[in-house]
Amino acid sequence: MRIGLVLNLLDEEYQISVYKGVIKRAAEFGIELICFQLEYNALAEDKLITRFPRKEVFDIDGIIILTSVIVDNSNIVKKSDLEKIWGDIPVVSVGQKVKGVPSLLIKTDDSMKKLVDHLVLEHKYKKFLFINGAKKHPDAINRQAVFKKAIESHKSSFPDLTYVCKEGNFTAVSAIQVMEQYMNEKKESPDVVVCANDNMALGVYKYFKMNRNDKNIQECAVTGFDDIPQARFEIPPLTTIHQPLDEIGQKSVELLKQMIECRHVEDEKYIGSRIVYRRSCGCCEDDDFYSKEDQFLKMQSNCFFSETMLRMVSHVGQEINCEETLGGLKYVLRNNMEQFNVNNFCMLRFSNGKKKKITENHKSILVDPLYVRKNGVECYEFDREIKMSLGQFYRKYIGSEKKSNQSFIVKYLSVGNELIGCSLYDADEKVLPYLSSIAINISHCLNRITVSEERKKRSEELEKEVNKRTKELVEANTKRMKVEAEVLKISEIERQRFSNDLHDDICQRLAGISMLCRSYSNQDSAVEKSQMIELAELIGETLSRARQYAHNSYPVELESLGINYALSNLCNTFENQSGIKCDYRWAVHKDVKFSKIEKLNTFRIIQEALHNVMKHSKAKNVTVSVFSEDKKISVSIIDDGIGFVNNSNEGRKGLGLNSMEYRANQIGAKFFINQNKPFGTCVLISWRAKNK
Numbered sequence: 287m288r289i290g291l292v293l294n295l296l297d298e299e300y301q302i303s304v305y306k307g308v309i310k311r312a313a314e315f316g317i318e319l320i321c322f323q324l325e326y327n328a329l330a331e332d333k334l335i336t337r338f339p340r341k342e343v344f345d346i347d348g349i350i351i352l353t354s355v356i357v358d359n360s361n362i363v364k365k366s367d368l369e370k371i372w373g374d375i376p377v378v379s380v381g382q383k384v385k386g387v388p389s390l391l392i393k394t395d396d397s398m399k400k401l402v403d404h405l406v407l408e409h410k411y412k413k414f415l416f417i418n419g420a421k422k423h424p425d426a427i428n429r430q431a432v433f434k435k436a437i438e439s440h441k442s443s444f445p446d447l448t449y450v451c452k453e454g455n456f457t458a459v460s461a462i463q464v465m466e467q468y469m470n471e472k473k474e475s476p477d478v479v480v481c482a483n484d485n486m487a488l489g490v491y492k493y494f495k496m497n498r499n500d501k502n503i504q505e506c507a508v509t510g511f512d513d514i515p516q517a518r519f520e521i522p523p524l525t526t527i528h529q530p531l532d533e534i535g536q537k538s539v540e541l542l543k544q545m546i547e548c549r550h551v552e553d554e555k556y557i558g559s560r561i562v563y564r565r566s567c568g569c570c571e572d573d574d575f576y577s578k579e580d581q582f583l584k585m586q587s588n589c590f591f592s593e594t595m596l597r598m599v600s601h602v603g604q605e606i607n608c609e610e611t612l613g614g615l616k617y618v619l620r621n622n623m624e625q626f627n628v629n630n631f632c633m634l635r636f637s638n639g640k641k642k643k644i645t646e647n648h649k650s651i652l653v654d655p656l657y658v659r660k661n662g663v664e665c666y667e668f669d670r671e672i673k674m675s676l677g678q679f680y681r682k683y684i685g686s687e688k689k690s691n692q693s694f695i696v697k698y699l700s701v702g703n704e705l706i707g708c709s710l711y712d713a714d715e716k717v718l719p720y721l722s723s724i725a726i727n728i729s730h731c732l733n734r735i736t737v738s739e740e741r742k743k744r745s746e747e748l749e750k751e752v753n754k755r756t757k758e759l760v761e762a763n764t765k766r767m768k769v770e771a772e773v774l775k776i777s778e779i780e781r782q783r784f785s786n787d788l789h790d791d792i793c794q795r796l797a798g799i800s801m802l803c804r805s806y807s808n809q810d811s812a813v814e815k816s817q818m819i820e821l822a823e824l825i826g827e828t829l830s831r832a833r834q835y836a837h838n839s840y841p842v843e844l845e846s847l848g849i850n851y852a853l854s855n856l857c858n859t860f861e862n863q864s865g866i867k868c869d870y871r872w873a874v875h876k877d878v879k880f881s882k883i884e885k886l887n888t889f890r891i892i893q894e895a896l897h898n899v900m901k902h903s904k905a906k907n908v909t910v911s912v913f914s915e916d917k918k919i920s921v922s923i924i925d926d927g928i929g930f931v932n933n934s935n936e937g938r939k940g941l942g943l944n945s946m947e948y949r950a951n952q953i954g955a956k957f958f959i960n961q962n963k964p965f966g967t968c969v970l971i972s973w974r975a976k977n978k
Contacts (some may be wrong), residue, residue: 307535354381903927
């Protein structure tokens with residue numbers, strides 16, 4: 287059987303005392319325990335940390351939740367609220383009533399009233415300061431209400447009785463802040479400070495020690511609530527309300543075990559509390575069964591242990607903060623875990639990474655086992671394991687153990703709001719607060735290493751991308767220079783062709799006309815009408831040929847009459863000159879318009895393709911189609927000739943093909959030339975249309 291314990295953080299005596307009771311009874315029953323620390327996160331469905339105890343992750347059979355320490359549990363009032371987070375699993379609530387969930391509660395109202403009665407009637411205190419817990423916490427609300435009611439009941443007998451209520455946060459630091467605020471307002475110490483828990487009472491002790499040299503601040507009576515172990519060994523020992531924390535932990539395990547075994551469990555079970563009178567309230571004798579010598583020795587032992595641990599934590603923290611590599615961090619952990627008497631310790635990094643956000647599907651949460659210590663020895667079998675789920679790791683980690691009453695603690699590793707991993711360990715209760723402090727150093731170091739690794743990886747990827755891009759640019763530049771050279775060559779060829787046409791055709795015709803005119807001028811008789819008609823025909827043919835050459839150089843009708851007319855005229859001229867039947871088709875939507883450069887390049891591509899058909903294809907028919915569909919313009923020239931062998935070696939392409947491809951690139955079009963089935967050649971270009 288495996289159960290989970292959900293609490294806030296094992297860094298203070300109240301939660302550690304309950305944890306000790308839970309772990310003790312679980313061991314007696316042979317139950318395996320996993321403790322989950324919410325670490326000041328609210329218990330809510332959308333909080334990832336609160337969802338880790340789900341059954342599919344660690345195979346949990348039941349959960350004990352210490353609701354009295356959860357930072358914000360105002361939204362957990364009934365069973366269905368917990369089912370939204372953890373599903374249908376047996377749950378026992380400790381400290382607060384949750385409707386439909388067996389709850390282990392403590393009767394404290396009478397004890398709080400008796401404490402106030404004692405302070406008023408026995409010690410005659412008049413000025414009270416009550417330091418409360420978190421504003422919305424049910425325990426804080428109830429304890430303040432009982433305190434006020436008890437004070438008000440004495441006002442008829444003691445009219446000068448006054449009190450002030452201040453909000454703390456159940457921590458020693460918040461109590462120090464409240465005391466500073468109170469003294470700034472009142473300028474004098476109260477007669478007694480009543481605190482809603484022992485941690486805040488110890489914070490008041492620290493405030494007085496910090497200001498012992500201030501004559502305006504006088505020490506006063508102080509009381510607490512919970513009776514944590516440290517309370518009896520302070521100077522003076524702390525008067526408080528004893529809650530049987532160890533018994534609470536044990537009873538909660540018993541209740542949960544009964545639920546898992548499907549036995550009847552009452553909805554509410556109460557445990558009593560009592561006042562422990564010690565010298566902090568002004569009493570001269572203590573209720574404890576410890577002699578002064580025992581108290582002194584115990585206090586001395588606690589101080590020595592605390593100072594030793596603090597020095598070790600400081601030393602380990604400094605070493606961790608100096609490390610910049612994963613190997614260095616593992617080296618520090620390897621050398622120091624034994625000093626803390628930690629036999630089992632695992633450091634896991636969530637491997638989803640920063641680019642991929644961790645999802646609420648916990649089966650997708652993968653971990654990298656960075657450091658694994660098992661039974662006091664570093665375990666290397668996980669070094670080969672990469673990216674296993676958290677549940678898989680846990681099952682493999684404990685799989686070879688024969689003991690069934692193991693207990694582990696899950697401590698999340700986070701920086702700010704970012705969850706980067708977790709640690710899994712077991713340790714003596716005395717060192718748990720110090721391990722929590724070390725975990726903070728581990729979190730920041732691991733985050734720094736992870737960021738460095740990702741930065742290095744991005745740098746390597748960027749370098750590869752730069753090299754790839756550089757190669758592409760070099761290739762593109764080489765290709766561009768080659769195309770430019772071919773374009774210049776084509777331009778020279780066009781000029782040469784135009785020059786040859788002028789020389790061989792137009793100039794010869796003009797020379798013939800000139801000679802004919804000279805012959806007419808030298809004859810004795812008058813020029814006859816037939817001779818003038820012959821001369822006019824020669825001039826007309828020459829003019830027509832000149833216009834054709836001008837048109838071939840630049841088709842002016844593209845601008846004046848439009849591309850449809852220009853292409854139709856081109857196809858008619860091709861058919862007349864070549865004797866090849868040319869079928870021209872225009873199916874472009876009226877909303878589609880061609881830019882000037884698109885008109886010219888489309889015309890030139892078709893002109894070059896028809897030239898190739900006439901020169902190489904031996905075709906009898908050719909079809910020129912221009913059409914638009916789904917915001918795309920397509921142009922095809924298909925013939926039924928001998929076909930075209932597509933050679934992937936660009937260096938062997940002719941000037942005409944390179945010219946067509948170059949012009950297609952100029953208008954952002956895709957260019958294709960393929961063998962047409964069953965015979966012939968197909969030239970196709972297509973690009974995105976521009977609407978009016």
